[in-house]
Amino acid sequence: MTYPKEILSYKHEYIRFFIKRFPFDVFSILMRPHLERKRYNYILKEMSEVVGVFNVLKNLINKNKTDKFVLYELMSGDALFSHFVAKNFPNSKVVAIDLKFSEEYKSNNKSKFFDNIFFIEKNILEIKDLEKADFIVSIHACNNLSEIVIDKASEFSNFFILVPCCIGSENYEKWKRNNEIANKFFNAINNEYYKWCFYLAEYAKSKNFHINLKVDNKMLTERNLIIFGKKI
Numbered sequence: 001m002t003y004p005k006e007i008l009s010y011k012h013e014y015i016r017f018f019i020k021r022f023p024f025d026v027f028s029i030l031m032r033p034h035l036e037r038k039r040y041n042y043i044l045k046e047m048s049e050v051v052g053v054f055n056v057l058k059n060l061i062n063k064n065k066t067d068k069f070v071l072y073e074l075m076s077g078d079a080l081f082s083h084f085v086a087k088n089f090p091n092s093k094v095v096a097i098d099l100k101f102s103e104e105y106k107s108n109n110k111s112k113f114f115d116n117i118f119f120i121e122k123n124i125l126e127i128k129d130l131e132k133a134d135f136i137v138s139i140h141a142c143n144n145l146s147e148i149v150i151d152k153a154s155e156f157s158n159f160f161i162l163v164p165c166c167i168g169s170e171n172y173e174k175w176k177r178n179n180e181i182a183n184k185f186f187n188a189i190n191n192e193y194y195k196w197c198f199y200l201a202e203y204a205k206s207k208n209f210h211i212n213l214k215v216d217n218k219m220l221t222e223r224n225l226i227i228f229g230k231k232i
């Protein structure tokens with residue numbers, strides 16, 4: 001076990017869960033481990049997000065009754081989620097996609113740590129063809145990339161799990177101008193992030209997904225709404 005005491009002593013349910021299920025040096029799969037080691041708040045936030053999304057994935061997997069699946073993580077950043085899934089579901093095949101990965105934890109686009117993780121270094125907008133996936137997941141995809149996650153799920157999968165991040169896209173601005181009822185309702189709540197998530201849920205419905213929304217207050221971030229969808 002190589003977690004520093006600052007993390008080991010943190011008594012948060014999701015952090016405990018993460019450490020128990022991932023007893024490795026979590027910093028070794030960050031792009032700038034020498035910097036991140038000093039930034040415990042950052043890594044605690046990331047760990048809690050992984051667990052929030054993992055819980056949703058686990059429920060879907062339990063319903064599907066098989067632990068042999070293909071999962072894409074889009075806009076994966078350091079792919080912490082992919083590593084966590086690969087470790088906990090050794091029969092799975094996990095493919096992380098991002099513009100750039102660290103050379104420190106991959107070689108020939110395979111993970112140095114797990115046999116079942118692969119990396120695709122590419123602009124998601126340029127990816128036209130993918131092997132069919134059982135799940136498409138994205139944590140904190142920025143702006144219109146959240147819509148792209150739904151588009152890719154619609155093309156290449158039956159399930160997606162998405163935690164939106166930065167708010168906004170051209171389509172969203174148009175939708176807000178034209179959607180009086182949603183605007184009245186959400187002005188009462190006065191939370192732009194939830195309005196953005198609601199829009200994305202509507203967008204996914206238009207692509208024939210049955211949608212669930214979950215606010216997970218145990219994730220150590222204000223951007224804590226998980227949208228998950230199953231194709232109808």
Ligand SMILES: C[S@@+](CC[C@H](N)C(=O)[O-])C[C@H]1O[C@@H](n2cnc3c(N)ncnc32)[C@H](O)[C@@H]1O
Pocket residue numbers: 046074075076077078079097098099100122123124125138139140141142145165
């Ligand atoms: C906010 S970060 C989220 C990273 C990670 N999912 C997380 O939660 O830590 C957004 C990521 O999207 C990637 N990204 C941005 N535009 C992209 C694109 N067009 N195609 C693929 N990845 C992209 C960036 O490189 C970055 O790693």
